[in-house]
Amino acid sequence: MEFRLLGSVALVTEDGDVALGPAKRSSLLAMLLLRPNGAVNVQQLIDALWEDEPPTHAKTVLQGHVSRLRALLAEHGAEAYGVELATQGSAYVLRIPESLVDAHRFEELVALAGVQRHPGDAVRMLREALAYWQGPALTGTVHSRPLEAAAGGLEELRLASVEALAAAYGALGEHGRAAAVLRTEAVAHPLRESLAAALMLALGRAGRQSDAIDWYHRTRRLLAEELGVDPGEALAEAYATLLRSAEPAARVPRPALPVEASVAFAAPEQLPRAPRGFTGRGAELAALDRAVGGVVAPLCLVTGPAGVGKSAFAVHWAYERRTGFPDGRLFADLRGFSDTPAPDTAAVLREFLLALGVPALRIPEAADARGALFRSLTAGRRLLVVLDNARSSEQVRPLLPGGDLCATVVTSRDRLSGLIASDAARPVPLGHLPPADSAALLATVLGEARVAAEPAAAERLAGLCDGLPLALRVTAARLAERPQWTLDVMVGELADEQVRLTLLDVEDVGVSAALRLTVQQLPDSAARMFRALGLHTGSDLDRFAAGALAGTSPTHASADLDRLAAAHLLAEAVPGRWTPHDLVRLYARSVAPEADPEGLPRLLDHYLYTGLAADAAAEPGSQPCYSLPADARRPAATREFEDRAAALDWYAAERPALEGAVAAAAALGLHDRAWRLALVQWPLMLMRIGDGWTPLLEAGLASAEHEGDLDAQSRTRALLGWVLHEEGRDAEALVHLEKAPILAARAGDAVSEAIAYVNYAAVLDATGEHERAGLLMVHAVSLADRTGHPSTQVLTLHHLATHCLKAGEYDEALAHTVRAGELVTPDAVVVLAQLQIVRGEALAGIGRLEEAADQLKRAIAAADAAGFTEGSARAAERLSRLSADR
Numbered sequence: 001m002e003f004r005l006l007g008s009v010a011l012v013t014e015d016g017d018v019a020l021g022p023a024k025r026s027s028l029l030a031m032l033l034l035r036p037n038g039a040v041n042v043q044q045l046i047d048a049l050w051e052d053e054p055p056t057h058a059k060t061v062l063q064g065h066v067s068r069l070r071a072l073l074a075e076h077g078a079e080a081y082g083v084e085l086a087t088q089g090s091a092y093v094l095r096i097p098e099s100l101v102d103a104h105r106f107e108e109l110v111a112l113a114g115v116q117r118h119p120g121d122a123v124r125m126l127r128e129a130l131a132y133w134q135g136p137a138l139t140g141t142v143h144s145r146p147l148e149a150a151a152g153g154l155e156e157l158r159l160a161s162v163e164a165l166a167a168a169y170g171a172l173g174e175h176g177r178a179a180a181v182l183r184t185e186a187v188a189h190p191l192r193e194s195l196a197a198a199l200m201l202a203l204g205r206a207g208r209q210s211d212a213i214d215w216y217h218r219t220r221r222l223l224a225e226e227l228g229v230d231p232g233e234a235l236a237e238a239y240a241t242l243l244r245s246a247e248p249a250a251r252v253p254r255p256a257l258p259v260e261a262s263v264a265f266a267a268p269e270q271l272p273r274a275p276r277g278f279t280g281r282g283a284e285l286a287a288l289d290r291a292v293g294g295v296v297a298p299l300c301l302v303t304g305p306a307g308v309g310k311s312a313f314a315v316h317w318a319y320e321r322r323t324g325f326p327d328g329r330l331f332a333d334l335r336g337f338s339d340t341p342a343p344d345t346a347a348v349l350r351e352f353l354l355a356l357g358v359p360a361l362r363i364p365e366a367a368d369a370r371g372a373l374f375r376s377l378t379a380g381r382r383l384l385v386v387l388d389n390a391r392s393s394e395q396v397r398p399l400l401p402g403g404d405l406c407a408t409v410v411t412s413r414d415r416l417s418g419l420i421a422s423d424a425a426r427p428v429p430l431g432h433l434p435p436a437d438s439a440a441l442l443a444t445v446l447g448e449a450r451v452a453a454e455p456a457a458a459e460r461l462a463g464l465c466d467g468l469p470l471a472l473r474v475t476a477a478r479l480a481e482r483p484q485w486t487l488d489v490m491v492g493e494l495a496d497e498q499v500r501l502t503l504l505d506v507e508d509v510g511v512s513a514a515l516r517l518t519v520q521q522l523p524d525s526a527a528r529m530f531r532a533l534g535l536h537t538g539s540d541l542d543r544f545a546a547g548a549l550a551g552t553s554p555t556h557a558s559a560d561l562d563r564l565a566a567a568h569l570l571a572e573a574v575p576g577r578w579t580p581h582d583l584v585r586l587y588a589r590s591v592a593p594e595a596d597p598e599g600l601p602r603l604l605d606h607y608l609y610t611g612l613a614a615d616a617a618a619e620p621g622s623q624p625c626y627s628l629p630a631d632a633r634r635p636a637a638t639r640e641f642e643d644r645a646a647a648l649d650w651y652a653a654e655r656p657a658l659e660g661a662v663a664a665a666a667a668l669g670l671h672d673r674a675w676r677l678a679l680v681q682w683p684l685m686l687m688r689i690g691d692g693w694t695p696l697l698e699a700g701l702a703s704a705e706h707e708g709d710l711d712a713q714s715r716t717r718a719l720l721g722w723v724l725h726e727e728g729r730d731a732e733a734l735v736h737l738e739k740a741p742i743l744a745a746r747a748g749d750a751v752s753e754a755i756a757y758v759n760y761a762a763v764l765d766a767t768g769e770h771e772r773a774g775l776l777m778v779h780a781v782s783l784a785d786r787t788g789h790p791s792t793q794v795l796t797l798h799h800l801a802t803h804c805l806k807a808g809e810y811d812e813a814l815a816h817t818v819r820a821g822e823l824v825t826p827d828a829v830v831v832l833a834q835l836q837i838v839r840g841e842a843l844a845g846i847g848r849l850e851e852a853a854d855q856l857k858r859a860i861a862a863a864d865a866a867g868f869t870e871g872s873a874r875a876a877e878r879l880s881r882l883s884a885d886r
Contacts, residue, residue, distance in 0.1 A: 011076070393423075
């Protein structure tokens, strides 16, 4: 992420420029960027956002732009870069690393160029500085006095830097290049006498004295015609110099001997000792080779979670590729994720300069000056710089070497996307070790024979350690101390989630310690989110569930989740769903007591609201499977579902979390939530009836009985009975189904009563009690008709039609399906397909074979469209049988 003022005001991310919106919003951003980390009061902002007299509601308009700008920053993960738009009393402050602002980097380079003792270094810095300009400063902002003044100030700095660049070229004797630089600006600013004077002298020194004198007369005429004045002292002096044909370079002091000229360059070797027992990583080593090879000044990021072996990997690679860097190898541990404070930039640069042979007394005091000297010394040399354990992009940038031949390898637990955006860094992510490499790592400590004797246990250990080299080494250390233990015994120990993290820590080394240091470096909101994730009832989650856990909006939750993913604490394996690895999940649970105690209740209510939205999309027009508890808290935002397929996908993705939510709600004594959450997946249950739903529904029934809620008991028993019937457990099913309508009647819910009766009747029909089943189905239809609830009427009519079909009463079956078809809504595609199948069979039964085939073909199309594969297969089977009979 970076911000631009030198041209069109812009916010730039990895995906390109972000649309800021109207000019006033760009102006607001510009005013805040002009004073980074400083308070800008409301009146100053209003003065900048309106050209003329501001309207009476200006403050309200300003607040709206601030709110939208905040949302844009959050949406694009600004917090990960240390960017925050904060309110400070009656002012706003944009907290930001100033290196993300092009104007700051421009001014910094110009200032550094001014203190260079070698004009070549000054030229490089000034050219780099001027490259940030992409047009007139603050383009796209309101033409107000404050912004025009700021743009004018920036333009003045630009012109001064152009003149300084020309002077540096002149000091190198490159007068033609100096003239070329100045001529463009002199044409654009014909009345700026300092430009004209410098151009005249550069032309004269380049042997073009007539052009220089002609430029003087042109400027003199313009001054007289436009301003009515004579040339000033600088222009007159330059003209006099030209007339005397004197070489002004003689009066220019010769540059002092630069520091680097007095340095006997040393080939430093600062790498720590090579890692022992390094195994695997062939693909990643090759990827780092490719990232370094064939690129100018390559910068590579070795990133991955805590304990994955980034430092060992980078140092191993550096030893293996030593011949590629004949001028030496520098190394610094930046301690970005450590209990020890990180070294400051000046201290690291001092160590680098000493290693490069600079005498201690010649090392500048200021960090900027040390950085400039470091870049100058490394330019033109083939050197490797390894920056280990970096916390942020800002920590790395001042330590990058100069020139095109040096390579830099940075390791970090963070993705450091800022370096990718600003410095074209190439990421080389390290994942968890595969089982074979994990076994090889264990063998380096335990010996090959001990590991080879239990290959299955070694593979299981790799899984329990998440393939983390740190966890595997701790496990190997424990086994080495216990030669009598088999690998399988250690598997049994680690399988207990309650003690696994404890077993993976040895003294101050281990998984918990590494993760603790990672979490310590997170921004506050991301750290709160991590602790909240320990309360989650499933293995993965979306931004809506995360927002509920942390008590924030889905937008802010998404930014926090992205930040956790950047720190390799989560992975977005499926777009929009974040998952921690097992050891990270266990650590999050261990710190969950520090989270907001209302997080879990908020999650339960989030699932209640979202479940109703999913039910409405999956089964349009159906009776909601519950009403919300009176004290249910509406989440900041509820997910919307485009269609049935989207709702079913959500059920499937959230199934483990919803089952965990039922248990968590019961454990908290929130039984009014527990039974509702047990029922909420009923559309998926009916689609996947044999998927083992009985334990969940039994838990829901226990909570409904605990609440003494008769309607809840009726609904749960009706669904549980149907599931048990489909599992072939009819005796158990009938126990629940017999009670369900009685409970519904006592609760006074006619819709639930009708549904309970029809489920009961259907199972009776399947077990041979056809006459009683028929009577109960007729009663269910009558109840449904009295409620006037279309989807319940359709359900009861469908079951009655199916009963008639089995009894050979084809005309009655057809009549019931026709009536149901008049009540069904077009978006209830599954119900429509089910009716068409029964109607097709009824038509076939009375000999109307062409119509029967047409109905079954329509049923197949409807079922396919709804993803109702069971219905599609059933209709296809009926159609095939019908074709065979004809």
